[in-house]
Amino acid sequence: MGESKVRILFVMHGSGKGGVEESIITLCKHLNRSLYEPIAVFAAEGYAKDAMDSIGMKTLIAPIESFIPPAYLSLKNMEEYYFGRFLFFLSERVRELVRIIKEHKVNVVHSSTITILDGAIASNVAGVPHICHVHGKYIANHHFLPVKAVYSLIEELSSEMVAVSDSVSEFIRGYLPSNRKIAVIYNGIESDKYVANKNSESALFREYVELKGKKIVALIGRVYDVKGIDVYVDAAINVALKWQDVALLVIGPIGDQVLYEESVRKIELMGLSSRIIFTGYRDNVPKLLADIDIVVCASISEGFPYVVLESMAASKPVISTRCGGPEEAVVDGETGLLVDVGCSAGLSKAIGILLDDEETMLKMGAKGKERAVNVFDADQYARAFEKVYTFAASSDDRGSLRSHSWELYLVSLSNLGVLGRRVSALEREVMELRKFEALIKDNILYKTAKKIRNLIK
Incomplete structure (x- = not known):
């Protein structure tokens, strides 16, 4: 060297x-x-x-x-x-x-x-x-x-x-x-790693056989509030009720257990558990994207999410909220659609537009691939x-x-840091002393002694 x-x-x-x-x-x-x-x-x-x-x-x-x-x-x-x-x-x-x-x-x-x-x-x-x-x-x-x-x-x-x-x-x-x-x-992004064609024998379809033959919409990301999971789930419910040949997925690890459980309950109440699915973590995004038709970013705020570039490289149209970085990657009406942050109605409408027009969906995906190669090339x-x-x-x-x-x-x-640690230790000691004081005051002997002292006075 x-x-x-x-x-x-x-x-x-x-x-x-x-x-x-x-x-x-x-x-x-x-x-x-x-x-x-x-x-x-x-x-x-x-x-x-x-x-x-x-x-x-x-x-x-x-x-x-x-x-x-x-x-x-x-x-x-x-x-x-x-x-x-x-x-x-x-x-x-x-x-x-x-x-x-x-x-x-x-x-x-x-x-x-x-x-x-x-x-x-x-x-x-x-x-x-x-x-x-x-x-x-x-x-x-x-x-x-x-x-x-x-x-x-x-x-x-x-x-x-x-x-x-x-x-x-x-x-x-x-x-x-x-x-x-x-x-x-x-x-x-390394665009040549991504292919556009579905594989009906892929791991996703083997695990969820009910997805075969359906259009697949997916939000790929960790389950956190900032990812707009609640808005996406509401939009997914609206879409699933109107289009029977579509399944909507959330693909990513569970970061917020409470949010996840609330979302699942909402889906179950609507009887849509077989078509709105939290898949959990998946380790091969390029292969996974080949099985998806539309990718959604419903985030409240984003820097420049890598999954948007991956989706474009895989020739998938991206529907994103106007949450920052995705607005610079997705060309509205050309490589995908942009909607307002927090608007489930706008999101479900945008998904519906592409579900109803497969030709436009495919054209947007192709334009996205072209943009990924020309603008976001790894070299x-x-x-x-x-x-x-x-x-x-x-x-x-x-x-x-x-x-x-x-x-x-x-x-x-x-x-x-040393000072802060010492202060924290002292605060814990004070809290323990207060707990001990409360226990003493609640003791029957202490209460009896206090009554006797008051009588003597």
Whole structure:
């Protein structure tokens, strides 16, 4: 390996099979390896790490933590996560990443999402430029970590911020203290992996034999409120009641159990369980898309969902809400249809338009394929990022003084984590004492003694 290569360390937020991971895998596959050497670091083994191993990349395991607390935690537990886990161990995690950066002579650090600050801080401590790849709109405005503070910090930590869509770029700029330009690089897709023809013997039709011979409409994504699952289910019910030859699917893992159970009950009440189906997770989207006729994105907000590009590459018309990034991928009336966010009536109407006009449905799918090839090609995507890496590696002015400043900042953050952990421990002790006090006061001996004391008085 020549020293002229630009070495990029991808600090990954996860090792699963989500849209972000797929976009980074695609990017790494299409980088010019004679000029760029991608290295990836993960917190754990998983699909994405295996995929990068399979294309000859160097992959590593190191402790990495998102600053965003899990959504299922209570506010109090979120505070404890942030101070007692994220900040408390931050210094340890960052120093390991700094070691990796120096050992592998990394020229540029690329954080896969805005939620990973570890790599951003490590790059600054090591004096290496940092690229923040922003895939969505972070809006969780916790009092201990306000949205504006998050974006301001990321701006300070990054040589370049790259958004996946104009929608995301505009959103970020609204929180930044300066008029800094946010680069936009659309995700790329390997269109030749996707075919349009149905296979009646595919795994989907073998598992759900009742789907054979029916038009298939599908929403592909994790079951969360932000994906507009409730709106899609309402629209699906309307469609299923009017068109008997259609089945409507939700394909993806269950993220919100309550939402899932409420949706299933609603479907069962209408007697439509055999035609509106939650399939759960499926691991081969390209093959799966071949069996689908219409793809729906009903989300409340999206950055630039990879599944929309996959659907277009598979020659499927996409019906999407006007939720951000999909509006930049789907050409309304040409490659699909756009409807208002939260409007189940509009969504069911759009689905009906395509069900009633197969010729238009097929034409939109073909136009979508053409757009995926011409606008969202994986090679174009990689070339755009190569320019960012080259510019960052050659022009960044981070020196020893700046590195020392971030060393001090890291110490301050870690000390804040220690303090936060101690405060949380004290609060738990106070709560235990109050519980003990309540038990004592409820004790018959205590109540009797209190009555005797009052009589003596």
